Amino acid sequence: MKKKRYVNLTLFVLNCLVLAGLLPAQDSPKNVIVIFADDLGYGDLACFGHPAIATPHLDQMALDGQKWTSFYVAACVCTPSRAALQTGRYPIRNGMCSSRRRVLFPDSKGGLPQAEITIAKMLKTRGYATHAIGKWHLGHLPEYLPTSHGYDSYFGIPYSNDMDAIRNAPKGKAKFWEPRIEYWNVPLMRDEKIIERPANQHTITRRFTEEAVKLIQVNKKEKKPFFIYLAHNLPHVPLFVSNEFTDRSRAGLYGDVIEEIDWSVGTILKTLREENLADDTLVIFTSDNGPWLTFNTHGGSAGLLRDGKGSTWEGGMREPTIFWCPGLVKPGIVREMGSTLDLMPTIASVTDTKLPQNRELDGFDLKPVLLGQTGKSPRDEMFYYHGEEVFAVRKGEFKAHFKTKTSYVGQNEAVVHDPPLLFHLGHDPSEKHDISQQHPEVTSRLAALKKTHEAGISPGENQLIKR
Amino acid sequence: MKKKRYVNLTLFVLNCLVLAGLLPAQDSPKNVIVIFADDLGYGDLACFGHPAIATPHLDQMALDGQKWTSFYVAACVCTPSRAALQTGRYPIRNGMCSSRRRVLFPDSKGGLPQAEITIAKMLKTRGYATHAIGKWHLGHLPEYLPTSHGYDSYFGIPYSNDMDAIRNAPKGKAKFWEPRIEYWNVPLMRDEKIIERPANQHTITRRFTEEAVKLIQVNKKEKKPFFIYLAHNLPHVPLFVSNEFTDRSRAGLYGDVIEEIDWSVGTILKTLREENLADDTLVIFTSDNGPWLTFNTHGGSAGLLRDGKGSTWEGGMREPTIFWCPGLVKPGIVREMGSTLDLMPTIASVTDTKLPQNRELDGFDLKPVLLGQTGKSPRDEMFYYHGEEVFAVRKGEFKAHFKTKTSYVGQNEAVVHDPPLLFHLGHDPSEKHDISQQHPEVTSRLAALKKTHEAGISPGENQLIKR
Known part of the structure; x- marks a missing residue:
C-alpha cells in the first residue's frame, strides 16, 4: 500500500509542476484507435456491473483511463450510429437514417455521401495512416467503402453479420441459436475486394485483432502517426467465437464472445505498451447501440437501463465507454455527458488537426475532460433520433420523451x-418514474429545445431507402 | 506505469516465496468488522455499475479486496436476514421468519432466542471485544438486545427507522418523501438504555461511524482483538443525511445517503490503516436485502437483477458484497456463490475460533476463496426463503422458482x-427466459433438493408473530 501511495504522490507532484508551468506538458498523442463493438449492452462489462462476464482487460483499461457512464450514440441502430461517429454529425444531416428502412441492407444502393468528411479523411490532412477494420455498414458499393472515405486500407465485413442469410438456413429467429458459417453468405473484404465468402466468422474477432496489431507495428516502424477504426462485427447475432474462447464464460456463448473482445482489447493495449506507444495513443472503446434484447440470451444486457437496441430509452443509446491514454487521460469515472458525435472534435483537438469546414458539426471537444482540466463536459444535451425523428431530448439530468417505441417484440407502433x-x-x-406532472416547466423547455434543434436541421438526401 | 509494475512484481515474488514455503504466511487477522447496509440494492454502488452514485471508497475497497457478484442473504426482508447473518443458520431454524408478520415490530414480544449463538458470542470464547452498532432488529426487549447476545456494547436503533411513526405524521407513503425527525419516534439506545427519542436520524450514519472509529482505537490501545458489527439504518426509508452530504449526489437524496455510507466505509478503512491494523482486520461489506422498489426514487436499484426487497427474485436477495483485508484477501472478482450464512464459519476460520456445537449450521468456510487458494467456492446451492417457505432453489447456475411474489405494489398473492x-x-x-421446458431433468433435481432440505429442517418456535 505504501509504495502505491508514493507513486500517487509522485504523480501528484509532477502534475502540480506541470500545472504551475514549471515542467512542459506532454505532447499531444499522435495516434488514435477507436474500438467499436456491435450491439454490446451497457451492462455487459464487469466494470459496468455484469456479474458473470469476465472482462479483466476492459476493467483495467477503465481503471487506467476514464470510464464514462453517460456516453451516447446518435442513433439506436447500426448504420446511422456509425455515420454519426464517422462524421460528427447527426445522421439526418447526411441522409443516413430512416424509419422506413432503419439500416443499409445488401440490396441497398445508398451509402455515406462523398461530400461527407470522416475522421479518417480529416486526419489525412495531417498525413495520418488511416485504417478501417471490421464492420463498415455505411455502404458496400465501391464509392461508399472505407477506401473511398479517407481510409488507406480496409479489412472487414461491409455490413451486419446476419445479412445475406442463405435460403436453406433454418427460418426465423431460431436460426441464430446455432451459428454455422454456411448460413450467412457474408463477404469478408480486403479494401474493395471480396476475399472470402462466406466469411469464417469464428475467426473474425481474432483476425481483426491481428490486423490491428500488425498495423500498429508497421506504422510504428515507419514512424507514421496512425488512426485505426476497429469495428468488431460482434456481439451482434449470430454469435461466433473462436475455439480458444468456446465454453469459457459463465455467461455462455454471449459471454464467450464478449470475453474474446476483451482479449482483443487487452492484446491491442499490450501491443501499444510493447511498442512504447501507450503514452502517445488515445484508445476509445464503445458500442454502436444497445443490446438486441429480442434474441434472449444471445442478446446482451443494458444493466439498469431501460430497453435496448432500436429504442430511444437509455438502454438503446447509452453505451459502456472508456477513454484510455496513460500519457493524456486522467484516470477516473466521468458521469458527465459525452457522445460519439464528440469523437471527431475531440480527436481533432488531441491530434492538433483542423476540423472540417463549411458544415454543421454536432460534437464537442472533450479533451479538457480527458485531461482532467475540468469535471464539466461541454456536452449538456442530446437528441435521441429514431429514424428521421427526434423521439426524446436530454438537457442536463432531465430527459423528455415525445414518442417511444420499445425494441421488444410485440409493439410495432x-x-x-x-x-x-x-x-x-x-x-x-432506469426511467421508471415519470415526473412530467411535477415539472411542466421543464417539459416545455425541452419541447422548445427540440423545436430549435429541428429548425436548424437540413435533412440530406435519404440514402437508406435507395434500392 | 512502470513503478506500479515493479510493485506488482515485488508482490508477486513475495507471494511465490510464501507459496513455496520459503517465507512464513502472515498470521490470521485478529479483528473482524461487518458493515451491513439496509435495503441497499445490488446496483447502487459505482463498482456494481451505478452510473450516477459516486462511491470511491467502496470502489477502492473492491479493488484492494474481493468483489463478490453472487453473494446472498438468507431472506429477502430485514429481521430473518439479520438472524441468519448472526447465527449462520436459516432463520426458519430459530423461528425468526414468518409470512404473517415478515419482520419484528415495536409491538413484538419475540426476538432471537437465547439458545442461539451469534458471531459475537462465538468470538467471546476467544476473548474478543464485541460491539454492535446501528440497526439490530432481532428483538428490542432486554433479553433480545445485542448485550444479551454476546456483544459487550450496543449503540443504535433497535429496529427499522420507519417504525414508531407518529400519529400526526402525513399518512401513507408520501410521508417518506419529506423526512423530518419528529415524524418517527424511533429510539436511539446505548446498551439497554434509550438515550434519545426521537433519534436525530440526520446524524446517525456519522455517529455510528464515529463510534466504530473510537472502538477501533480503544481496542488497539488495549491490545484486544475486536469484532464490530456496524449495521447502518440507511438507505432504508425515510432517507436522512447529514448536512455535509446534503445535495451532493447526482442521484439526489438517495445518492446522498449512499455517498455518506461510502464516506463512512472510507473513514473506517482509513482508521485501520492509521492504526496499522489493515493487515490484521477483515472487513466485510454487504446489505440485508434488495432495494425497496415501491418507494420510487427513494428506493435503490437492483441493477440488472429482477425485482427487489421482499421477493425471492435475484434482486431481492443478491447483495453487493466486498471482502477486504490487505494482509489476507487476494484482490479480484469472485463470481462464485457465497452467503451471509457463511460469515460465521468464515470468521471462525479466519480467527481460529471453534464453531458453535450441537446445532445445524448452514454456512461454509469461504477462507480458501478469500486467500485465493481456490477459485471454487464451497457453496454451490442456496435456498430462497419467503417467510417460512422455500420459494426458490439455486444449484450451480440453475435456479428454480416454485413460487414467486413480486415486491411491487399490486400483487398480493x-x-x-x-x-x-x-x-x-x-x-x-435478469431471470427473463424460463427454460423449464428445455430442462425438465434440472427442475426435477432442484425439486428433490428442496424436499431434502425441507426434511432436514426443524422449525423453531415462531418469534415474529408473538405480540
Whole structure:
C-alpha cells in the first residue's frame, strides 16, 4: 500500500509542476484507435456491473483511463450510429437514417455521401495512416467503402453479420441459436475486394485483432502517426467465437464472445505498451447501440437501463465507454455527458488537426475532460433520433420523451406522449418514474429545445431507402 | 506505469516465496468488522455499475479486496436476514421468519432466542471485544438486545427507522418523501438504555461511524482483538443525511445517503490503516436485502437483477458484497456463490475460533476463496426463503422458482409454478427466459433438493408473530 501511495504522490507532484508551468506538458498523442463493438449492452462489462462476464482487460483499461457512464450514440441502430461517429454529425444531416428502412441492407444502393468528411479523411490532412477494420455498414458499393472515405486500407465485413442469410438456413429467429458459417453468405473484404465468402466468422474477432496489431507495428516502424477504426462485427447475432474462447464464460456463448473482445482489447493495449506507444495513443472503446434484447440470451444486457437496441430509452443509446491514454487521460469515472458525435472534435483537438469546414458539426471537444482540466463536459444535451425523428431530448439530468417505441417484440407502433414523459436520469436512471406532472416547466423547455434543434436541421438526401 | 509494475512484481515474488514455503504466511487477522447496509440494492454502488452514485471508497475497497457478484442473504426482508447473518443458520431454524408478520415490530414480544449463538458470542470464547452498532432488529426487549447476545456494547436503533411513526405524521407513503425527525419516534439506545427519542436520524450514519472509529482505537490501545458489527439504518426509508452530504449526489437524496455510507466505509478503512491494523482486520461489506422498489426514487436499484426487497427474485436477495483485508484477501472478482450464512464459519476460520456445537449450521468456510487458494467456492446451492417457505432453489447456475411474489405494489398473492420456472443465472442473470421446458431433468433435481432440505429442517418456535 505504501509504495502505491508514493507513486500517487509522485504523480501528484509532477502534475502540480506541470500545472504551475514549471515542467512542459506532454505532447499531444499522435495516434488514435477507436474500438467499436456491435450491439454490446451497457451492462455487459464487469466494470459496468455484469456479474458473470469476465472482462479483466476492459476493467483495467477503465481503471487506467476514464470510464464514462453517460456516453451516447446518435442513433439506436447500426448504420446511422456509425455515420454519426464517422462524421460528427447527426445522421439526418447526411441522409443516413430512416424509419422506413432503419439500416443499409445488401440490396441497398445508398451509402455515406462523398461530400461527407470522416475522421479518417480529416486526419489525412495531417498525413495520418488511416485504417478501417471490421464492420463498415455505411455502404458496400465501391464509392461508399472505407477506401473511398479517407481510409488507406480496409479489412472487414461491409455490413451486419446476419445479412445475406442463405435460403436453406433454418427460418426465423431460431436460426441464430446455432451459428454455422454456411448460413450467412457474408463477404469478408480486403479494401474493395471480396476475399472470402462466406466469411469464417469464428475467426473474425481474432483476425481483426491481428490486423490491428500488425498495423500498429508497421506504422510504428515507419514512424507514421496512425488512426485505426476497429469495428468488431460482434456481439451482434449470430454469435461466433473462436475455439480458444468456446465454453469459457459463465455467461455462455454471449459471454464467450464478449470475453474474446476483451482479449482483443487487452492484446491491442499490450501491443501499444510493447511498442512504447501507450503514452502517445488515445484508445476509445464503445458500442454502436444497445443490446438486441429480442434474441434472449444471445442478446446482451443494458444493466439498469431501460430497453435496448432500436429504442430511444437509455438502454438503446447509452453505451459502456472508456477513454484510455496513460500519457493524456486522467484516470477516473466521468458521469458527465459525452457522445460519439464528440469523437471527431475531440480527436481533432488531441491530434492538433483542423476540423472540417463549411458544415454543421454536432460534437464537442472533450479533451479538457480527458485531461482532467475540468469535471464539466461541454456536452449538456442530446437528441435521441429514431429514424428521421427526434423521439426524446436530454438537457442536463432531465430527459423528455415525445414518442417511444420499445425494441421488444410485440409493439410495432410508436406511442405519442402529449404531454411528453419526463425523467430525471440522475435520480432515476432506469426511467421508471415519470415526473412530467411535477415539472411542466421543464417539459416545455425541452419541447422548445427540440423545436430549435429541428429548425436548424437540413435533412440530406435519404440514402437508406435507395434500392 | 512502470513503478506500479515493479510493485506488482515485488508482490508477486513475495507471494511465490510464501507459496513455496520459503517465507512464513502472515498470521490470521485478529479483528473482524461487518458493515451491513439496509435495503441497499445490488446496483447502487459505482463498482456494481451505478452510473450516477459516486462511491470511491467502496470502489477502492473492491479493488484492494474481493468483489463478490453472487453473494446472498438468507431472506429477502430485514429481521430473518439479520438472524441468519448472526447465527449462520436459516432463520426458519430459530423461528425468526414468518409470512404473517415478515419482520419484528415495536409491538413484538419475540426476538432471537437465547439458545442461539451469534458471531459475537462465538468470538467471546476467544476473548474478543464485541460491539454492535446501528440497526439490530432481532428483538428490542432486554433479553433480545445485542448485550444479551454476546456483544459487550450496543449503540443504535433497535429496529427499522420507519417504525414508531407518529400519529400526526402525513399518512401513507408520501410521508417518506419529506423526512423530518419528529415524524418517527424511533429510539436511539446505548446498551439497554434509550438515550434519545426521537433519534436525530440526520446524524446517525456519522455517529455510528464515529463510534466504530473510537472502538477501533480503544481496542488497539488495549491490545484486544475486536469484532464490530456496524449495521447502518440507511438507505432504508425515510432517507436522512447529514448536512455535509446534503445535495451532493447526482442521484439526489438517495445518492446522498449512499455517498455518506461510502464516506463512512472510507473513514473506517482509513482508521485501520492509521492504526496499522489493515493487515490484521477483515472487513466485510454487504446489505440485508434488495432495494425497496415501491418507494420510487427513494428506493435503490437492483441493477440488472429482477425485482427487489421482499421477493425471492435475484434482486431481492443478491447483495453487493466486498471482502477486504490487505494482509489476507487476494484482490479480484469472485463470481462464485457465497452467503451471509457463511460469515460465521468464515470468521471462525479466519480467527481460529471453534464453531458453535450441537446445532445445524448452514454456512461454509469461504477462507480458501478469500486467500485465493481456490477459485471454487464451497457453496454451490442456496435456498430462497419467503417467510417460512422455500420459494426458490439455486444449484450451480440453475435456479428454480416454485413460487414467486413480486415486491411491487399490486400483487398480493404468491403465484405457484408447477412445473417450476427455471433460469440459468450465468446466461440470464435478469431471470427473463424460463427454460423449464428445455430442462425438465434440472427442475426435477432442484425439486428433490428442496424436499431434502425441507426434511432436514426443524422449525423453531415462531418469534415474529408473538405480540
